[in-house]
Amino acid sequence: MAGSQDSQDLGKALLRIVLGVLILMHGIAKLTGDSGIGFVSKLVADVGLPAWVAYGVYIGEVVAPILLIIGLWSRLAALVVAINMLFAVALVHTKELAMLSKTGGWALELQGMFLGAALAVALLGAGRFSVGGINGKLN
Template identity: 35%
Template sequence: MIDTRTAPYAALILRLALGILFLAHAGLKIFVFTPAGTAGFFGSIGLPGWLAYVTIAWELVGALALILGLWPRIAALALIPILVGAIVTVHGPAGFFFTNPNGGWEYLALWIVGLLAVALIGDGALALKPTSAGAARRG
């Protein structure tokens, strides 16, 4: 049974955690690897370099949408392709465990499950621009 008194706060906690993770990963690409270095890595695995800049922007916008609660159900669904792309291009071939060389895909799969949970459970408490249920089903 769902506790309707606390469920919105559980969704808020999950939304904040996922948003902070995306901020951290965007920050890694900006401040550690640098955007140019990230673009070079994308090129080295056969992706266009410009896609690195799109990915960084997508992560930043998605992170802020989750943290602030700006259409968070749609934002959660929109962030899944980034993780699927990381699994397909880099982490999938490395195997399941994230401790494998080049990191496996277990962590990214869990992250996808968290995003799906946000999309299903709803916006949560303190969302600035809640998503209508119909928009989340269409989005």
């Protein structure tokens, strides 16, 4: 089964579902938290971008992860998550790019893993175990 289509599709499903759930938790926190989108709005304004750009965080952390979880338009959803992570690194974590954490890992290992997983899903697609199916649009 190691090289079978079933195991490959199961691996794709696992990757996109775990990525989707973990990113969605960040989106839910923004939807239900006290600060809402205020923190992101301030960051966007501080770099001179229009305020409406901040609402992209809801697309990248709520809509795209839901699409990943169900396996619909997964390649596009993964690209949105990847762009969201690039914005997060650029707006919040730039100073940590060359830093190590207290435990010796890269300070941005979580963001790096999210970015890498999103790019992997964008390249691999959703696989057969998805709403869109193996030949689904952008899957």
